[in-house]
Amino acid sequence: MKLSKLALIAAVACGINASNLMDVRANEINLVSCFESSCDCGEPVCGCEPVCCEPTCDDNACCEPECGCEVACGGDTCCDSGCDSAAGCGILGGLGDCGDCGADPCSLFGDVGHGITVGGWAQLGYHTAALPLFNSRPDELQLHQGWLYAEKAIDTSCGFDIGGRIDYVYGTDGPDTQAFGIDNDHWDNGWDNGGDYGHALPQAYVEMGYGDLSVKMGHFFTIIGWEVVGAPDNFFYSHAYTMYNSEPFTHTGALATYNVSDDISVWGGYTTGWDSGFEDNGDSFLGGASLGLTDDITMIYATTFGRFNERQGSAEGAESGYMHSLIFDVAVSDNLQYVFQSDVLDSEYADGTTARSTFGINQYLMYTLNDCTAVGARFEWYDANEGIYNSDNDIYALTTGINYKPHSNVMLRPELRWDWVDGDSTGILENDDDNQFSFGMDSIFLF
Template sequence: MRIRTLCLAGAVAGLVGGLAAAVYGASNDGPAVRQTGIVVTTVEDQQAASAASGGVGFTVVGDQQEAPAADDPAYASAESGPFVEESTAGCGACGVTGSCGGLACRRSHKCGGRCGGCVYCPGEPLPLFYSSTLDAMGIRFGGWVDHGVSVVANMPADRYNGVVTFNDRDAEYQMNQLWTYLEKEIDPNRFFDIGGRVDFVYGTDARFTQAIDGLEANWDQEERFYQVALPQFYLDASLADWTFRIGHFLSPLGYEGVPAVGNFFYSHAYTHQYGEPFTHTGFLLMCDFGRLSFSAGMHRGNDQFDDTDGLNALGYLGTVGWTNAADDISVNFGISATEDGPGVETVIYTLVSIFDLTDRFTWVIQHDYGSTATYGRGRARWYGLNQYLLYEINCCLAMGARIEWFRDEDGTRVRGLGDGNRAVGPFIGDFYEITFGLNWRPHSNIIVRPEIRWDWFDQDGPGEVQPFDAGDSKDQFLFGCDMIVLF
């Protein structure tokens, strides 16, 4: 107990200290540049990051220079110079004496202000496997390993973190994702092109992403936690601004995604785990008109691959997205409507709005609503509201907060997942969670994501089983940290 308490206290102190130091460094003469890959600030970027290797790495070039004095003509020149993106030029391009040698300049003033604010900034991750033949064909192979540890203060007897996922085990190392993919992207400069993608994942997250009907459900997987999944395999065909996709693919609904590289936090929101589908099998027609985009298609059902019971009908899947002329506000709406058997109709929609309040500060607000109507038995509903506050300290470090409310009105969605999880439910009431975390990139291929999270449950009426501490507690304090290694 003492070791666990010291671990939690040290984690909180370290995270708070890191946040304080980051804020202090950003508000003084320390480096303050816009990071280019830690925070995904549009739903399109989020989906692209979820579908691709996700994230940007680092390129370390040159040495850090001393800042010119305030009365130096170079400093005055920087004040009035034009803005130059951090990764495209050194400070010499802004009219500042001397160059950062390709390093990023501070952007507290126009064109980075003082050249002395140079820091090591992102480049592309170094590929572990490279083939000139595949590269000439536009085919890319890559992936990542995501692994981490979570500790909760309650010391649950079943070693589960209640209803929190994907990092669902207490004080136990988890290799969440060994994710590999083979991809040929559509070339936007070609009038007609063919592409596609295949993804394979092994680890403790695979059991959350498997199809509930067919595909992995037919495989003999005897391991309790470490399993495999095929979250994507599809073909794309493009004609001008139109793209047709057919196969098994990740859901375009919501803000968070299944791939670790597309998310700011290690743990997942209730809206993502319990309110939205992860995958679809069917087809999708997509079109991008610049500021306006949309998609529409049909699928076999949420998280379904096959219809082995012969009871499901084709469902509808669609999205609409809009971005303003300044490219700092985007709104995206997505909906899935399915029939999961005779007289069982499920409708889920998500609405995600993203506001770039400053060059570094992003606010994301998401609303989800879902319902399942069963003939003769009424309708079950779930809905929620979650917000993300993301601040880019520099190109290596970002901090963020997630604040969420999720209501399971009829106790049909939230439950303890996993063999032996005692938080069995049903849980009728309101779930709340607040998460604070950092994204730190010490190397081009490494992302470290520490976080602290507090969950609590407001139940409608009495209940014998609670969602945390092996069914005995209504709240939970969690510290988690993972590391993603890209290849």
């Protein structure tokens, strides 16, 4: 629902998501050595990383040094140049073997201390035809996402823990990721820069947990749907109509997660509407469950219902309703994955008229050829009955693509896409055509 514009590409370095290492000085229980002084490689103390032996890292061959051993040993440098061969040690610690496409990515920042990790990525893309989605600026190389995050992931294996995360993004995807639920320039809404480029803070939350229960409070991404805003976590460069038009991107509120067992997790919480900052834009429930039906099949149900948008100043008033996403994730074989998703959205204004009525089915088939290459296809049927584009449209999209990793920090995603509309195509495809063929490709650089 927003347009995008080209600006200068930010410089990037390799790396993402270094391992979250527990600072052994953060808790009294961690002040003891991970192993006995004899370096017999016994069981580590709860919460203490078995990163090296004491007093030196090379006393016993069975103790492999890793990045962070300077904390456990009390030395100033990693023993035996352990950081040079450990993924996630950071560029300054040495690249090591992380360039291999099957290895973990290198990290520019990694663990900056106290369990906090810093990372990000840059996504550059080009596509030949406009779509009413994130890819709305054709025939131009653009910076979609210049992304930076800082996170302290919680670890409740030894009791209570507290953490959080903040994300920042700049690029042509920035305006689409802002808190545009209320168009009043609050929070990050209105942080536009040169037309289609803009900034956003899509996440800023704290998280607390104890045992199998955790609670997230603040501004965070939705749990609804298969596709997400962050480019590295999607198989395809382009997005589905369902994701863009019928699902929230972000929420502000509180969300609890309880891991009932290894196969069952449930969510439940309260949010102030859809895609809004820290202000009243609704009252809605957000929740669902993930169920491991078999070793190869997982079912995910996520829903939100209540008051979605206040729509201040509009004649219709607030929008209230119900939507859900039902997903079946099937491991057909070791290399073949099939995903079926069905979304339903039904909402109305305060005056009783229909606000949005949509139904969508997305199907994904992805095959991993090797550590560096995977191929996939996505087919979508999006039934926009009312409130999205023109009333009573059936929109179809077939996308085929490749994921290729020439380096552990670089991903290339070329794709071919065919869209066609059964109904009034005005405002849906470029030039209001009823069908459209396009090529797109992006590059993601992790750091």
